[in-house]
Amino acid sequence: MGAALRVGAAFAGTVVGAGFASGQEILQFFGLYGLQAGWGVGLAGALLAGYGYLILRAGARFQARSHRELLTGLATPPLAALLDGLLLLFLLGGLAAMAAGAGAVAREQLGLPAPAGSALLVAGAATAVLFGLDGVVRTxxxxxPWLLGAVLLVALGNLATHPLDPGWAPPAPAVLPAWPLAAVAYGSYNLILAVGVLGPLGRASPRQALLPGALVGAAILASGALAIHFSLFTLEPQVLQETELPMVLLATRLAPGLGPAYSLVLLAEIFTTAVANLFGLVARLDRSPFPRPAPPRGPARGAVSRWRTTTLAVSVLAWLMAQVGLAALVRNLYTLMGVAGVTLLAALSRQALGELRR
Incomplete structure (x- = not known):
């Protein structure tokens, strides 16, 4: 059971990010469709559980040390190369965006220079990644648990003290025409970003822990998302339109001191996303026998040295990108990543169906 909880927590922590904890991601994918889109949260949770398990299992089957081995095993060489390139670009852009976000929070909340805040985040993420997959999973x-507890405290606290707005109307038009499509988009988008950690995690975990681990991770994500979804309907649409951080607003409404405290939750979400992105990049770019569940010793010390060099180089590059604004380029890749995510789900489905026919 301990291994399953470890897999589930790592799964959930890899998928969630600052967009999840802020409430903005749930608003865009589900809230804009109304209360009935709560069913979409359930559908997305089921997709995350099922396909998350397939990714973990594929990681074990193909002995994935990075997302490259997994994509090569699932797709044709040209398609695998295309998905690999897109994922590398998006992971790097995402890491730079997290560094820029940490810099902004440090400047606005702590009075520190933005470059210093970015450097602290990148240094913390690099420290976790230097210890390989085990360091990432432990971190x-x-x-x-703290992130989920904070999300549930704020969301359920508002649901208990404020009624749902009966005249609630979407503050903006939804991107997709219906919530079932939004649920599929949400699941596929998050799964493609999690491949870099879930593949190696499947390889390093006991086989019997993969399915319960995927179920635990999906349950954590779905419960948090559902609580956020319904709590958004206690806010007026105009208020939602004017704020980028609805959950911080809800925290402040519960108690003035909770707003700044919840900002620390956003920083923690940014940190876990940065750790996952950095690990995915380093594991893919470093072609040594590392990563392993723990750093190798003896003759494998050269592999550790290469792993450290790659980690340092990628960290510095992401920090530099955050300072010059190149992180904003990642926004233009969202549509492509959605398509890449659906392609990954199709490849996983084909593999699963092929195994059933044997």
Whole structure:
């Protein structure tokens, strides 16, 4: 059971990010469709559980040390190369965006220079990644319970003290025509970003822990998303239109001191996303036998040295990108990543159906 909880916590921590904790991601994918889109949260949770398990299992089957081995095993060489390139670009852009976000929070909340805030985040993420997959999983798994607790406290606290707005109307038009499509988009988008951690995690975890781990991770994500979804309907549409951080607003409404405290939750979400992105990049770019569940010793010390060099180089590059604004380029890749995510789900489905026919 301990291994399953470890897998589940790592799964959930890899998927969630600052967009999840802020409430903005749930608003865009589900809230804009109304209360009935709560069913969409359930559908997305089912997709995350099912396909998350397939990714973990594929990681074990193909002995994935990075997302590259997994994509190569699932797709044709040209398609695997295309998805690999897109994922590398998006992971790097996402890491730079997290560094820029940490810099902004440090400047606005702590009075520190933005470059210093970015450097602290990148240094913390690099420290976790230097210890390989085990360091990443331990770091993310330690943070997840606190994140989920904070999200549930704020969301359920508002649901208990404020009624749902009966005249609630979407503050903006939804991107997709219906919530079932939004649920599929949400699941596929998050799964493609989690491949870099879930593949190696499947390889390093006991086989019997993969399915319960995927179920635990999906349950954590779905419960948090559902609580956020319904709590958004206690706010007026105009208020939602004017704020980028609805959950911080809800926290402040519960108690003035909770707003700044919840900002720390956003920082923690940014940190876990940065750790997952950095690990995915380093594992893919470093072609040594590392990563392993723990750093190798003896003759494998050269592999550790290469792993450290790659980690340092990618960290510095992401920090530099955050300072010059190149992180904003990642926004133009969202549509492509959605398509890449659906392609990954199709490849996983084909593999699963092929195994059933044998």
């Amino acid at each position: 993310i798994a330690a943070v997840v």
